[in-house]
Amino acid sequence: MRRTTVVIGAGQAGLAMSWWLAKHSIDHVVLERGEIANSWRAERWDSLRLLTPNWQSRLPGYGYRGEAPDGFRTMPETIEFIERYARSMTAPVRTHTKVTSVRRNNDGYEVVTDQGTWHAETVVLATGSCNVPQVPAVAKVVPPTITTLTSMQYRNPDQIEDGGVLVVGASASGTQIGDEIRRSGRPVTLAVGEHVRVPRTYRGRDIQWWMDAAGVLDERYDAVDDIVRARNVASLQLAGYPDRRTIDLNSLTGIGVKLVGRLAGISDGKAQFSGSLRNVCALADLKMNRLLDAIDAWASDAGLDSGVDAPHRSAPTEIEAAPPLLLDLSRGAIRTIIWATGFRPDYSWLEVPVVDAKGQIHHDGGVVVESPGLYLLGAPFLRRRKSTLIDGVGDDARELSAHLVAYLGAGTPATRPAMQALVE
Amino acid sequence: MTTTTTEKPVDNGVNTDALLGAREALTKAPEAAQFKWRASVKWVDGTFSRSTVEGFYGLGAEQKHKTPFTFEADHPEVFASEDRGATPVELVLAGLASCLTAGVAAVAQVRGIQLRSVSATLEAGMDIRGILGADTDVRNGFDGVKVTYKIDADASPDDIKALVAQSQKRSAVYDILTNPTNVTVEVQ
Numbered sequence: 001m002r003r004t005t006v007v008i009g010a011g012q013a014g015l016a017m018s019w020w021l022a023k024h025s026i027d028h029v030v031l032e033r034g035e036i037a038n039s040w041r042a043e044r045w046d047s048l049r050l051l052t053p054n055w056q057s058r059l060p061g062y063g064y065r066g067e068a069p070d071g072f073r074t075m076p077e078t079i080e081f082i083e084r085y086a087r088s089m090t091a092p093v094r095t096h097t098k099v100t101s102v103r104r105n106n107d108g109y110e111v112v113t114d115q116g117t118w119h120a121e122t123v124v125l126a127t128g129s130c131n132v133p134q135v136p137a138v139a140k141v142v143p144p145t146i147t148t149l150t151s152m153q154y155r156n157p158d159q160i161e162d163g164g165v166l167v168v169g170a171s172a173s174g175t176q177i178g179d180e181i182r183r184s185g186r187p188v189t190l191a192v193g194e195h196v197r198v199p200r201t202y203r204g205r206d207i208q209w210w211m212d213a214a215g216v217l218d219e220r221y222d223a224v225d226d227i228v229r230a231r232n233v234a235s236l237q238l239a240g241y242p243d244r245r246t247i248d249l250n251s252l253t254g255i256g257v258k259l260v261g262r263l264a265g266i267s268d269g270k271a272q273f274s275g276s277l278r279n280v281c282a283l284a285d286l287k288m289n290r291l292l293d294a295i296d297a298w299a300s301d302a303g304l305d306s307g308v309d310a311p312h313r314s315a316p317t318e319i320e321a322a323p324p325l326l327l328d329l330s331r332g333a334i335r336t337i338i339w340a341t342g343f344r345p346d347y348s349w350l351e352v353p354v355v356d357a358k359g360q361i362h363h364d365g366g367v368v369v370e371s372p373g374l375y376l377l378g379a380p381f382l383r384r385r386k387s388t389l390i391d392g393v394g395d396d397a398r399e400l401s402a403h404l405v406a407y408l409g410a411g412t413p414a415t416r417p418a419m420q421a422l423v424e
Numbered sequence: 425m426t427t428t429t430t431e432k433p434v435d436n437g438v439n440t441d442a443l444l445g446a447r448e449a450l451t452k453a454p455e456a457a458q459f460k461w462r463a464s465v466k467w468v469d470g471t472f473s474r475s476t477v478e479g480f481y482g483l484g485a486e487q488k489h490k491t492p493f494t495f496e497a498d499h500p501e502v503f504a505s506e507d508r509g510a511t512p513v514e515l516v517l518a519g520l521a522s523c524l525t526a527g528v529a530a531v532a533q534v535r536g537i538q539l540r541s542v543s544a545t546l547e548a549g550m551d552i553r554g555i556l557g558a559d560t561d562v563r564n565g566f567d568g569v570k571v572t573y574k575i576d577a578d579a580s581p582d583d584i585k586a587l588v589a590q591s592q593k594r595s596a597v598y599d600i601l602t603n604p605t606n607v608t609v610e611v612q
């Protein structure tokens with residue numbers, strides 16, 4: 001089977017690319033290991049809602065048209081939204097087609113699946129960056145009496161036994177899971193490393209509205225000081241609760257969650273926590289206030305001050321005088337550990353040597369320069385701060401599809417010039 | 425978001441080009457980033473000992489300080505010692521103080537903040553029933569460390585706080601004190 005372009009993955013990224021490829025009249029196929037929006041179906045907990053408001057899901061040729069633009073989609077609603085997008089453009093998706101290898105050959109690429117082999121001049125990797133939970137090495141020495149789950153395996157509090165829970169990680173997943181489990185009545189200890197604190201609403205508007213309007217989300221990958229650091233920043237401490245309440249370490253302390261430092265080790269059955277809790281919270285508070293300062297400055301410049309609430313600052317994160325450094329895991333106080341420590345992509349099937357020692361694809365704004373004709377989409381800060389948002393992948397897909405068209409127009413695979421010249 | 429305008433270029437005596445260049449070079453050559461720090465010690469008498477640092481390993485080769493440095497350590501008279509040098513735990517505080525302060529200068533340079541003065545006081549609590557073996561529930565080491573900086577610089581109070589926070593984030597001694605480290609002590 002042959003197409004000019006094979007897109008791997010039928011989530012928002014693969015579908016946005018499909019829309020642009022159709023616009024450019026590029027024949028293509030979108031290969032999907034499961035169903036459309038597969039990760040949203042299989043790899044999220046029950047109560048999760050999107051962290052971005054409904055209006056903020058502008059995809060190429062598609063968007064939200066319902067009655068609740070400021071609401072937050074549940075997972076079934078998110079799946080339906082993406083499925084409808086695929087139907088609206090009659091995207092050429094092959095579901096239940098698992099890619100087992102991608103290799104480079106003289107004509108471009110050979111994409112082997114469990115449903116046959118495809119040949120294509122260009123391949124777009126849109127399989128997402130959250131394929132495999134990134135569990136710290138210390139997980140290996142957790143006492144066997146304790147049940148461990150990743151945030152990908154966690155569904156709801158009924159799934160875990162009674163008794164104390166240690167949630168490791170305080171970004172979007174860890175804080176929400178900790179909140180939900182604490183509200184189920186179980187004692188919760190939250191191990192907190194570096195995190196990004198933001199209020200859900202600010203001056204009467206959603207924080208995402210501000211970041212969108214002020215251009216923070218449009219910041220480009222080639223305009224930031226340190227793109228490696230920017231690509232590794234943890235997810236915002238946000239939740240899409242229907243009542244729009246803010247989740248942060250203070251709100252968690254308020255319902256009885258115990259805060260400890262980053263999980264630094266497990267020795268003799270005791271969890272050891274870093275003594276850096278105060279500083280990681282200071283870093284997060286200062287960073288949040290810098291963002292709010294920038295928003296205030298933008299609001300004044302834009303003449304918005306009279307139309308929105310007055311500036312305000314959240315209380316600094318409160319830390320007890322001497323947070324515990326040790327927690328005995330062998331005495332039954334902790335029955336479950338949940339790893340909310342992030343994810344990494346899985347490129348084990350990619351037989352093109354463009355993956356670095358940390359398992360990330362080496363690319364320039366999604367153009368895999370070392371392997372012409374190969375593209376990456378939907379990765380953190382790929383081309384903009386918003387690259388991993390449903391709302392952000394469309395702009396990246398537009399630019400990368402234009403690059404792909406230019407590449408195809410530049411001659412046969414054998415005669416094409418070095419791709420560096422085409423990199424914007 | 426952080427903008428500082430100064431007439432003359434910021435100079436805190438830190439060569440940031442070299443530091444940033446080293447970061448880029450060592451990202452590509454992680455083996456050269458492997459360092460070994462060394463110290464040697466000789467007992468003199470009582471609780472008095474003299475430690476020396478001179479050689480270390482890094483950038484793929486043996487390295488040497490310009491001159492050996494020595495540190496004399498003893499215990500104070502209230503411990504029935506002769507107080508001929510700093511208490512070892514005070515050397516730990518001095519190490520933390522110097523590490524954080526070097527970090528403040530480097531971060532300020534990178535962020536374009538001119539420092540005029542930087543000073544800090546450090547205090548660590550300790551229940552000495554631990555080291556005396558008087559109560560096995562009391563740990564030997566510090567029960568906490570408090571560092572208080574006073575910084576005069578061309579920057580807002582929050583930007584100065586951010587300097588100190590970033591310095592902790594990148595400090596080796598802060599990491600050594602806040603996180604567990606495997607220590608192996610052998611006898612030849």
